[in-house]
Structure formats: structure tokens, C-alpha cells
Amino acid sequence: MKVPTPRLTQHVLTVEGRTAGEPVLFVHGNVSSAAFWRDSMAALPDGYRPLAVDLRGFGESDPAPVDATRGLRDYSDDVIELIDALGLDGVHLVGWSMGGGVALQALHDRPAAVRSLTLVNPVSPYGYGGTEGPDGRLTHADGTGAGAGGANPDFVARLKAGDMSDDSPVSPRNVFRSAYVKHPVPDEDFYVSAMLTTRVGEDHYPGDAATSTAWPGVAPGKRGVLNALAPTYFRLDDLDAIDPKPPILWIRGADDVIVSDASLFDLAHLGALGVVPGSPGTPAQPMVTQTRAVLERYGPYREVVFDDCGHSPHLEHPAAFQRVLADHLRGI
Template sequence: MKVTTARLTHNVLTGPRDEGEPVLFVHGNVSSAAFWRDSLAALPQPYRPLAVDLRGFGDSDPAPVDATRGLRDFSDDLAELIEAMGLGPVHLVGWSMGGGIILQLLRDRPAMVRSLTLVNPVSPYGYSGTEGAEGLLTHADGTGSGAGAANPDFVARLAAGDLSDEAPTSPRVVFRSAYVAKPVADEDFYVASMLSTRVGEDNYPGDAVTSEAWPGVRPGTRGVLNALAPVHFRIDDLHTVDPKPPILWIRGADDVIVADGSPFDLAHLGQLGVVPGSPGTPAQPMVAQTRAALERYGDYREVVLADCGHSPHIEQPEEFRGHLVEHLQSRR
């Protein structure tokens, strides 16, 4: 269904019932609400499952992303959607970038949140460009992160709607090698969702800016990957939130997108010699950063699924759902 607010028209997927405690599922980067299809269908009573296409993804408006606000364009969209639909305090489930978005919503509007479930979330200190569990910036301007770090051939293939598996940078091969650890059913369905991503400087990946420091790129001011840069998105005071709803952190043990050494992090590629000229910049310890932030927060539980990659909800749906429902029930 379509829900229009002052900010944009949202596309919202619904589950098998339109009553009960609302559970709002938020997808990650280069995807859409379609990735939650099976989770919506299987969530039991008394819960009302909903999933929203973020701006610039799926069938929601391709509104531009102001990267200087970090992920707040997205989290403010969600807040307005929740208010427009009269959902009241909601259970939020966020995957990958969606995890960062619901953390931002919790930080800004904790009264709107009944519980939080983070699924392989981006670090609270953004994506790339930081060091150590405390998320220290490698460079004050965020060099090493942002839209310039995106693989240009992947971006071009995404824009062209490439369905092939002829190159390692095709969306299909990226899905197979990074989104999941093992083959899953309905691959075509998920690749089509990836291809719904709006490509450009205002959306994915954003405007690329060069830097004199290695690896030669720094964040711009527009688009998704710049919004994820640590100079724009950083939540280092999550522990000050009041009230503090419980947080479930569930992740796949074999995730390569959000990891303490991710091949999508230029610093890690520099350590491996794939990107030449590295001065020794350490990889971002993404998992360690999330754990450190949640330990300061207090009320959280971490669940690690073996033989699982970046997408527990489609790789191990029954295990994922079991942990999620247990978490939701803790707030009844």
C-alpha cells in the first residue's frame, strides 16, 4: 500500500493481518522491503508485520538523500510514517543499513520504540574510515569512506539492470558472494529487489569526492554511501537514551559485508595489497564497534548464527524468526 506524508510517498508491504502489535521491518542498502517478504508472511499473532521501502529504493519516492544528516533523512521518514499510520510505539527490525537507521530513530525518538532488533547492522560509527572499537576517525574528513569507495562497474551494472552472472561485479554475483553464505531459493526475486535501487548522485551511491590522502576518496554531501560515512553518521552516545528498550543483535557468523575485516572496506583491501599504496591503515572492526556500543547501552543480547552470511532472515528464516519472536514477547 501507499502512504503519503509531508516528506514523501512510502511503499509499505503488509503481512497477513492488519491488527496487533506493529513490527516495522527496515531493509538495507541496495535492496528493498521485498527482502522481508517471508518474514512478514511467517510472523505469528499477535503481531502486525509491516515493511517499508526506503526513499530511493523499491517503489517509494526517489527523494534525494542529504548525506550531511547521516541517516536522519531515512529515520525521520520512518518517524513520520509511524505517526501517519498511527502505529504508536513500534517494534523495529533493521537489517544492515536499516540497522543504523533504526538506531538513529532510537537515539532521536526513543519513546517511539518498543523494542529494537538489529540484523547484521552497520557499525554505529558508520562504514569505513574508522579505527578501533571506539571508532576513531582515520582522517578528520572521513577519507577512505563514502561514495567514491563504491566499485564503479557494480554501480554501472546496477543502473543498467544487469541480470547476468558474467562478472564478479554483477548484482547477481554480489548477491551470491556477499549477501548470502550459501545458495538460497528465489535468487531472481532478491536480485530484482536489488535492481530497484535508484542510482545517481542523490541516491546510490552519491557524489564521489577525491582526497589527497590514501586511498584517494572521501565523503561527499549527497547520497547513500556518503550518508553512511563516519563524518556524517555516528552514534557514540547511544547509552544516554532514555527509556532504553531491549535490543536483540542477530548476525551471521560468515558475514563479509559487516565484519571486522570486510572486503568492502578499502582499508582492509589495502592491508591485503588489493588496493596498492596503503600506509598501514587498519581495517574497521565493525563487529567489535557495535559490541562496544551495545555494552555501554546495557540491555542487549547478541545471537550469532553459524553457516550464515549477511542475511539471516533469508538464509536461516526459522532460526531468525524464533529469536525475533522470543525478543518481541519479552516486551509484552
């Protein structure tokens, strides 16, 4: 369904006949869409109303531009405005990858609207790239090491062209196979097609590139997705200060290569591996350690790790994911 909200019209995926019950709002990650939640929505137990939103610039929602200087707030404000437009009296939020950061920002800004929060392989509360240590300190004040300049241009071009092939390691299909999941999953074409709904450009994915005199030579710009994830713009130092504090479930795959303490998408870690030359020894961003440190300060949370699992537990281990999520929604 299409839902008009103050700044854009948002597309919301629903399940036929499921219009009553406690609302569960699923938020997808980068280079994907609400379609990635299809099976998780259908598997929700009775008593819950499944909803999944296409974030701006993804799926069928309006391709409104992203002001990266607001961090992820363009997305989280959209989510809050959607909750208001639908007249929902609090929601269970479920956020995957970048969507986890969006959900955390929404929780930070409107805690009373959140009944519970589930994070699935979420981006660090200190953004993506450009930080060190569990406290997320900046490697450089300008966020060098983060932002749109780190995107692979061939992947961006293939995404824009709607490439469904597997003739390159950086085709969307092979990125799905090598990074989104550890093992093959059913309906691969369905998920790759959802990836290809991503709007490409400086206002969307990856954003406008900026340079830096420090290694690795890229810094956050001011527009688009990857810059919105930069630690200079997205940073949740004070999540522990919010009130009320709904319970948080943190689910992650043990073998995730996107969000990890040794991420294969972190330029600092790639420098340590020699893939990006010239590294002065900048340490990798400890993304998982940073999330744990923030949640430890927050309080009511539980961490569940799925073994033999990559970036997408809901696709790779659906039965176990659905069971753990249902227990969390019930307060078990």
C-alpha cells in the same frame, strides 16, 4: 500500500489479513528493498502486525534525494514520520545492514516510539569505513576511506542497467551470491530484482564522489547513500544516554563479508590484503567490535551469532531467525 508522509510518499509492504496486533516495522538495507523481508513478515506469530517500508530511493517509495550531511537521518526521519502517519503507538523495529543504522538513529531520536529493536548484521554505529578501534576514532578528519568514491563503477553501471546476468563478478546477481549470502537461497531472482529497484545517481546510490590527498584517495561527498553512511555524518556516540531504553536483539551471521572486523568492502582492509595498492598500514574498521562496544554501554541487549551464515540470517537460516525474533518480541 502507499502512505503519504510530510516529505514523500512511502511504499509499505503488508501481509493480507494482518491488520491488527503490535506493529513490527522492518527496515531493509542498502541496495535492496522491503521485499527482502517478505518471508520474515509472513512468519510473524499471531498478535503482531507486519509492515516493511521501502526507504527513499528504493523499491516503490518516492526517489527523494538523500542529504548525506544528515547521516542516516533522511531515512530515519522518514521512518518516524511513517509511524506518525499510520498512527502507531510504538513499534518493534527490525533493521538489517544499513537499515540497522536507520533503526538505531530512529531509536536515538525518538526512543519512546520503539517497543523493541532488532539489529540484523547492522552497520557500525560509527558508520562504514574511515575509522579505527572500538571507539570509532576517525583515521582522517575528513573521513577519508569512506563514501561514494569507494563504490565499484562496474557494479553501479550494471545496477543502473537492471542487469540480471551472472557474467561478471560484480553483477548484482553475483554480488548477492558472494556477499549477501554464504550459500544459495531460494527465489534468487526475486531478491536480485529487488536489488535492481535501487535508484542510481549522485542523490541516491552511490552518491557524489569526493577526493582526498590521503590514501586511499576518496572521501565522503555530501549526497547519496554511501556518503550518508560515512563516519563524519553518521555517528552514535551517545546511544547510552537515551531514555527509555527498549531491549535490543543483535543477530549476525558469523561469516559476514560486508559487516565484519575484516570486511571485504572496507578499503582499509583491502589495502592490507594488497587489493588496493599503496596502503600505509591503515587498520581495518572493526565493525562488529564497535557495535558491541556501543551496545555494552547502552545496556539491555543480547547478541545471537548464526554459524555458517553470511550477511542475511533472515534469508539463510529463516526458521532459526524467525524463532529468535519471535522470542525477542515476546520478551522471552
